[in-house]
Amino acid sequence: MTLFLFLRRCIKLIKHKDKLVITSIAAGYNLIYNLYVMKALYYSTMIEGLHLTHYQLGRIYSMYGILAMFSYLCxxxxxxxxxxxxxxxxxxxxxxxxxxxxxxxPSYTLILLMFGIAGFTVGATFYPAYLSILHNTGNPENQGKVFSTFFFMNSIFGSIFSIIGFKIISLMNNSESQIRFLFLFYGILTFISAIFSIITLKDIKDTEKDEGKKFDKKQIMAVVKNKNIFLTIIVVFANYVAVANFTYILPYLSYNFNLPDYVLNTISVVRMYLIIIIAAPIAGSITDKLQSSAKLMRISFILYIATIFIMVFIFPRNPIMTIICSIMICFFAYGGKSMALITIDETGISRKLYGVAISYISFVAYSPDVFYFSLSGWILDNCKTYGYSIVFVMSAVISLIGLIASSLLIKRKYKSQ
Known part of the structure; x- marks a missing residue:
């Protein structure tokens, strides 16, 4: 079955009302996370336009991550x-x-504050709500199709918005004007998305509220002590680091090969959005066929580690092979990201505890937001020659841990059957 036939089948299997819901949430997801994604799309523009060092930009995103991490618990x-x-x-x-x-x-202090507000808002409210709505769309057997369709639509929106953004800032002469326009552009689009959500989500019902208003301590501790939940946390954590590493691909290409801006912008759009249009449906198809997102994650980790090794150690000075490897890295990591949280269905927890499990998993698994960008920024500032290689190898080692965790999760699942 070809990719497009699979996508067509996915869309056919989803009700018309659900298609609007998925489309609305996909647009909102893309835009509400844009402040987080900007560092990967417009890293150099942010550094120059906001007059920051690598470490300062890392601190800004650490602030975002700290507030987001603790807000997941809410x-x-x-x-x-x-x-x-x-x-x-x-x-x-x-x-x-x-x-x-x-x-x-605004000043650096106010930028830190604004990113902190954005981080808390996303983690405490939008994040659990979008997962809950998608999880209640369809049934357990076609979650791969629902989530792959969601990420497909998210990538379509992201591609359109970023292409427009890159095109317009290419006409501007200085970085300050460019970053100012980007904040205005995405701010207006985000407000429009909010209005669209009010219209399309008016009939959404919250099934979780019907399954019990209160959590007792025993239920919460059952989630915390669940070994499968712990393994799921490691899997999501490792994949999240792999995705976070996208931030450094463009600077790496620019630093090593001095590629022109139009080439870097093209690669940026391809790796951030166009790749997931292909990766998410393929990952969804494999997950549904294997009936296991943990198996998909194991495949993703193996391919990611192998590609990092090839890029860093075999073709470190070959621009064509480095570009190809960087795109493949994004493909494998994004394929895993689109299915990572579905792994929760393999832990055996009840649907009533889904919200608690998601909060707990996210609190720990997304903790790289707190330290990873500051750590990577420090490495890049202090290890000029091999900084990027160290950052990439570090992510590969973490993916190896994720590979072990996904294998253990699969083993435990089959033992319990």
Whole structure:
């Protein structure tokens, strides 16, 4: 079955109302996470336009990560207390205002504060709500199709928005004007997405609220002590580091090979959005056929590690092979990302505890936001010659740990059957 036939089949299997819901959430997801993604798309523009060092930009994203990480623990509470549709459009509006404020190019302290607000808003509200809505769309047997369709639509929106953004900033002469426009551009789009969400999500029902209003300590501890949950955390953590490493691919290519801006911009759009259009449906198809996202993650880790090794140690001075390897790295990591959280279905927890499990997994698994960018920024500032190689190898070692965890998760699943 070809990729396009699979996508067509996925879309056919999803009800018309659900298609609108997935489209709305995909657009909102792309835009609310844009402040986080900007470092991967516009790293050099942010450094120059905001007059920052690598370490300072790393601290900004560490601030975002710290607030997001702790806010994940609030996710289950918000999901129980508020309608999920409100947890979609209200944080979109807040993020829109944050982005519009950043367009004024405020001081470094205010930039830290704004990114902290954005991080908390995403983690405490939008993140658990979008996962809950998607998880309740379809059934356990076709979660691969639902999530691959979601990531496909997310990539379509991302490709369109980033191509427009790159085209317009290419007409500007200085980095300050470019970063100012980007904050304005994405702030306005995010507000429009919030309005679209209000319209399309008005009929969403929250099934979790019908399954129990309260969590007792025994239930929460059952999630915390669940060994399969612990293995899932390691799997998601390792994949998240692999995806976070995308931030350094463009600077690596620019530093080593002095590629022109139009080539770097093209690679940026391809690796951030166009690749996932292909990777997510393929990952979804494999997951549904294997009936196991853990098996998909194991394949993803193996290929990611192998490609990092080839890029860093076999073709370190070959620009063509480095570009090919960098694209393949994104393909394998993104394929894994699109299915990583579905691994929770293999832990054996009840649907009632889904919100608690997601909050706990996210709190730990997304902790690289707190330290990884600052650590990587410090390595790049202090290890000029081999800094990028060290960062890439570090991510490969973490992926090896993820590979071991996914294999153990598969083994435990079959033992329990």
């Amino acid at each position: 996710g289950a509470f918000f999901l129980k207390k508020f309608q999920s549709k409100k947890l979609i459009y209200i944080p979109l509006m807040i993020t829109s205002f944050v982005s519009l404020f950043l367009a004024s190019l």
